[in-house]
Amino acid sequence: QVQLQESGPGLVKPSGTLSLTCAVSGGSISSSNWWSWIRQPPGKGLEWIGEIYHSGSTNYNPSLKSRVTISVDKSKNQFSLKLSSVTAADTAVYYCARNSEQQLVMRDWGQGTLVTVSS
Amino acid sequence: EIVMTQSPATLSVSPGERATLSCRASQSVSSNLAWYQQKPGQAPRLLIYGASTRATGIPARFSGSGSGTEFTLTISSLQSEDFAVYYCQQYNNWPPRVTFGQGTRLEIK
Numbered sequence: 001q002v003q004l005q006e007s008g009p010g011l012v013k014p015s016g017t018l019s020l021t022c023a024v025s026g027g028s029i030s031s032s033n034w035w036s037w038i039r040q041p042p043g044k045g046l047e048w049i050g051e052i053y054h055s056g057s058t059n060y061n062p063s064l065k066s067r068v069t070i071s072v073d074k075s076k077n078q079f080s081l082k083l084s085s086v087t088a089a090d091t092a093v094y095y096c097a098r099n100s101e102q103q104l105v106m107r108d109w110g111q112g113t114l115v116t117v118s119s
Numbered sequence: 120e121i122v123m124t125q126s127p128a129t130l131s132v133s134p135g136e137r138a139t140l141s142c143r144a145s146q147s148v149s150s151n152l153a154w155y156q157q158k159p160g161q162a163p164r165l166l167i168y169g170a171s172t173r174a175t176g177i178p179a180r181f182s183g184s185g186s187g188t189e190f191t192l193t194i195s196s197l198q199s200e201d202f203a204v205y206y207c208q209q210y211n212n213w214p215p216r217v218t219f220g221q222g223t224r225l226e227i228k
Contacts, residue, residue, distance in 0.1 A: 046155075046163065046206055048217035059215035062120075095162055104210035104217055105153040107174060109162035 002027035004096050004110035012090075012117050018083040022096030022110060029077045030054040034099040036106055037070060037081045039092040042114075047092075051099060052079055086117045121145050121209055125220035131228040134197050140223045142190040142207035153208045154183055154192045156201075157222075163206060167192065194225075202227050 008020035022035070029035065037049040050060035052070045060068050069082040083090060093114050097106035122145040132138045142152065150170040155163035165174040167183035170190060180195040194201055207220040 045221045046208075046219040048219070051215065061217070100165075100168065103151070103153075103168055104212055104215055105165060105168045105208065106155075106163070107165050109164070112162050 002098055002108050004098065004108060006094060006096050006110045006113040008113060008115070010114060010116060012086055012115060013119055014087055014117055016086055016117075018081070018086050018090060018094075018115055018117070020081045020094055020096075020113065020115070021078050022080070023076075023078045024098075025077070027098075029072060029079060030074055032101050034059075034104070035072070035079050036097045036099055038095045038097060038106065039090075040095070040112075041089075041092045049081065049083075049094075051104070088117050091115065091117045121148060121211075121216070121218050123207055123209055123218055123220035125205075125207055125223045127223060128221070129224045129226060131226050132197055133228045134199060136197055136228075138194040138197055138201075138225055140192040140194075140205055140225070142185075142192070142220050144188045144190075144209055147187045148209040148211070150186050151210045151212070152183070152185065152190050153210065154181075155206045155208065156203045157206065158203045166205075197225075199227075201225065 003025045005023045034051045036051040052058045067084045072079045093112040095112045096110045098108040100107045124143045126141045152170045154167040157163040171183045204222045
């Protein structure tokens, strides 16, 4: 069974760059799945950030596209998220997930990691 | 952007009874609709995709229906572990777009 684990700083300063990594175990990131990042502000709903395939192809939420970069490291079986020019509005629990093979739904999720944007 | 609207915001139901949750899309999403369950402090769990297909390991008491703009998640006989927040999600495979509803909180009556 695939397991996902997010890691990265829990505190980022305003105007800085948020950087997170998702380690994949129990399966290969080079499988025929896309891999997503999703976030959830405290007490609020879910927002899809974007996805990546092991080839490096990406798709982003248009509302975040100018600030987001998702990359993959096949040698480490992990993928990463960078979000630039952060503000307090980017404070959220960030989840990584494995998509279903043929549809853009998130079938397996990491436990999530809280990132707070504050000086 | 397609807007997903869930109703009601909070639903109070007694254990053993049926719960019906609604999700409406601002324009047709065909059958590209999923449902997730989220418990406090946990990640969401995929329940339903393709509007009506249960994900692996999801009990048969969970069922989804609808197409186009109107969708329903039904839990036929509520168990204690079913009280949670439920989100609907529309997806478009090309161009890839995902939006979630604001959630329905299912609470014990």
